[in-house]
Amino acid sequence: MIKYHTENLFTVIDSRLHGNDKETSCHHIIRVAFESAADTEFDYLLPDRFWPIEAGQRVEVPFGKKNKLEVGFCVAVVEKAQRHKGTKCLAPGFIPGVQPKRKERKFKLKAVEKVIDKEPLINAELMELARWIRSYYVCPLGQVLAAMVPRAVKKGAGARTGKYIYLAIAAENIDETTKKLRGRRQKQIIEHLQQKDAFNSEAALELQSVLAEIGCGREPVKKLAQKQIIKIAEKTILKSLPAIPKGMTIKTEKVILNEDQQKALVHFKSEIESGKFGVTLLYGVTDSGKTELYIRAIEEILRKGKSAIVLLPEIALTTQTVQRFNARFQRIAVMHSGLTAAQRNVQWQKIKSGQADVVIGARSAVFAPLPRLGLIVVDEEHEPSYKQDTAPRYNGRDVAIKRAQLVNAHCILGSATPSLETLSNCRSKKYFSLVHLPKRVMNLPMPQMKLVDLQQAGFVKKGMNLISEPLAEGLRQTLAKKEQAILLLNRRGYSNFIFCPSCKHTLHCRNCDVTLTFHRSEAPGRERMRTVTGKHMASGYAVCHYCLAQTLVPEKCPLCGSGLAMIGLGSQRLKEELEKKFPQAHISRVDSDSMAKGDYYKVLKDFSEGRIDILAGTQMLAKGLHFPNVTLVGIISADTCLYLPDFRANERTFQLICHVAGRAGRSAKKGTVFVQTFLPNQPAIKFALAGDFNGFVTEELKHRKACNLPPFWRLAVVTLRDRTFDKLEIACNRMREKIDRIIQRKKLRAIVRGPMPAMISRIQRFHRMQIIIQAPQAEILQELFNSLRGEQPIRPAVKIAIDIDPVNLL
Ligand code: ADP
Ligand code: ZN
Ligand code: ZN
Secondary structure, rough: OEEEEEOOOOOOOOOOOOOOOHHHHEEEEEEEEOOOOOOOEEEEEEHHHOOOOOOOEEEEEEEEOOOOOEEEEEEEEHHHHOOOOOOOOOOOEEEEEEEEOOOOOOOOOOOOOOOOOOOOOOOOHHHHEEEEEEHHHHOOOHHHHHHHHHHHHHOOOOEEEEEEEEEEHHHHHHHHHHHHOOOOHHHHHHHHHHHHHOOOHOOOEEHHHHHHHHHHOOOOHHHHHOOOEEEEEEEEEEEOOOOOOOOOOOOOOOOOOHHHHHHHHHHHHHHHHHHHOOEEEEEEEOOOHHHHHHHHHHHHHOOOOOEEEEEEHHHHHHHHHHHHHHHOOOEEEEEOOOHHHHHHHHHHHHHOOOOOOOOEEOOHHHHHOOOOOOEEEEEEEOOHHEEEEOOOOOOOHHHHHHHHOOOOOEEEEOOOOOOOOHHHHHHHHOEEEEEEOOOOOOOOOOEEEEEOOOOOOOOOOOOOOOOOOHHHHHHHHHHHHOOEEEEEEEEEOOOOOEOOOOOOOOOOOOOOOEEEEEEEEEOOOOOOOOOOOOEEEEEEEEEEEOOOEEEEEEEOOOOOOOOOOEEEEOOOHHHHHHHHHOOOEEEEEEOOOOOOEEEEEHHHHHOOOOOOEEEEEEEHHHHOOOOOOEEOOOOOOOHHHOOOOOOOOHHHHHHHHHHHHHOOOOOOOOEEEEEEEEOOOHHHHHHHHHHHHHHHHHHHHHHHHHOOOOOOOEEEEEEEOOOOOHHHHHHHHHHHHHHHHHHHHHOOEEEEEEEEEEEEEEEOOEEEEEEEEEEEEEHHHHHHHHHHHHOOOOOOOOOOEEEOOOOOOO
16 A cells, blocks of 8 residues: 555554555556545555446555454546556556656555445546645645535435346247246236336336235246246335425416516526536515526526536425425425435436436535536525535535536525625626626515614513513514414524623724724633733633634723623523513424424424414525515514634625515515614614625725725635644644745735634634634635645644635634
């Protein structure tokens, strides 16, 4: 076995091992990528009995000093004779663009023990995509490949091997053959097989079901097989319940596209006709008819004999959207977390074998092994949930664009509140175009937006009431009319901020016009109570989302000298307060961590059937739901989003308010949206209440530009973690030195910050530190990390995670 790259960024691997090969019987060498094993690929001899093999098949090989059997993906194959004489390593250039980084060492290759898959799980197109992800997102190839194939597929979930029978004689000979037979049962079996057209192994019928149908034992079957009238075959069949429940189909009326939609469709048609790669941002408010357009574009691509993938945020997949697609397309497959393992496997096999031409799924459906891909739709492209938060840390939207590019497909990104990244791509990249749907299809009245200024509402003095008087009054009226309400309390991340209850002062950044966020620090031995500027809180720092500067937090308000308060909110408290204030109302709480899946559907059903009056919960309530009787929506604190320790906080706040407004407006009854805030003058909130997206974008871009943040510059976060703080600190400093050296040596244009404690500075006993790198182009980050990958690992060894284009900085 030979270690080919020495990309040791993640772990240290000892490859000085003894071979187990039987030289004589191996004419090929394969390269194997492991899910578990660092950023390295390894070469193995392939015994001839396993030939032929293709990249994308999994193999079992001995690994490590103890030759433990490990499963890995074959990622390349070469003839043994092609290797350089005298070396044990594959020829340079064996994989395009990958050169051996260090001197080739002479080790004896080990041999493959077993080939697991009969066919590749990853085809050539997806292998190329995997290599791009490996390089762009700085993660091991084996890890990428493992993420591309659902676990259910690798485990063969739902697969059952059973006996099947079919007729071995031609249809025209049946009568003659049957005449000669004595047994009634035998005749019945033949008749049954004939009726079902079971004339070949593909059409074979399951033995058990035939026996049950006829009502006989195996004897007649055996006799027929002996006479070679029928054949018995072993088949592995995948079984599962249908992934889309029957009876849930919705009625489809053919709609006539309005003028804006028609213009958009003309654009999609010409893009599809061109057969070239391109991306279209479909920007249109909720209910402007985007989904209808996705469907039309897919119909167009199917007419061309091609196929399409539709990506939706996970939570939207549980709603009517899937039904809508299902009602319009015959050969559809779905992939989302609500499926059983067996269902997932069946759906994947269906896609792979070409039995589906529309795939609809969550983030990872971007890897669906769909042949003849012509179109990828990414709905709600701004959604942070498209980013995977464990390695490989890819963004489903961006991978979709890359995949479309690799196969000359078109990519549609849809949103009511497009991300600033996508908007700026529309301006700067020639293969991006923008199509706008400015109006709602059905002319529903927009809900009334009501701002509740919590400072004026006496929020603080009365001891942290989550529900202000105006909102309470609104709720009372809603309940009196037997209508329903949804209350949103966004609990994502840390929602603390620093506030003076006495003079209403909030702490601001010295460099930027933004408020500071408090975050706890668990670093031991960091007593910094007193400095020249006075007493400070020892339990944490204040951080600026924009320039990332951190400062100590004074114990007393710098203006009036009263004690400062950290304000945090929780949805449990909200429910308590509701129960106290509205004792007769039926109230339920929904949030992603407290709800098992079954409960969630039950709650939604109860709510839609009127058994619940007030639904209180997190953002998952804001998406894809349609309840006509909901006339009040309350955002308990538009600020919790705003105080996320992240430069995208404004963007998220704006998006949240817009989406909630869109939700309430679905009802034909007049709806009201209450937006509670401590910061009524905050631009994101002001623009959102006015529904002024352009105004918001212009304002936000100013800040981003001034601070070299996306979409202007690119970002990468290196998070290092360890249980021992001192060890972590040493490793962090070494990492920083290493990064600095590469930047200097290669004269890269980049800003490096840190190491500094992560926003959440300790998780599961691991201390976390971050180094943040900003660069004007993605290529610079690529060059930096590619160099870093080739270097010796950091000592002392700590856990390292690299996040390219992070969607949050927690
Ligand atoms: P979006 O995806 O932008 O929220 P949809 O495509 O879901 O919008 O459209 C909202 C509703 O309007 C759906 O019920 C859809 O069937 C309907 N619809 C879409 N386009 C039209 C149209 N041109 N005429 C009538 N109804 C339409
Ligand atoms: Zn004060
Ligand atoms: Zn700042």
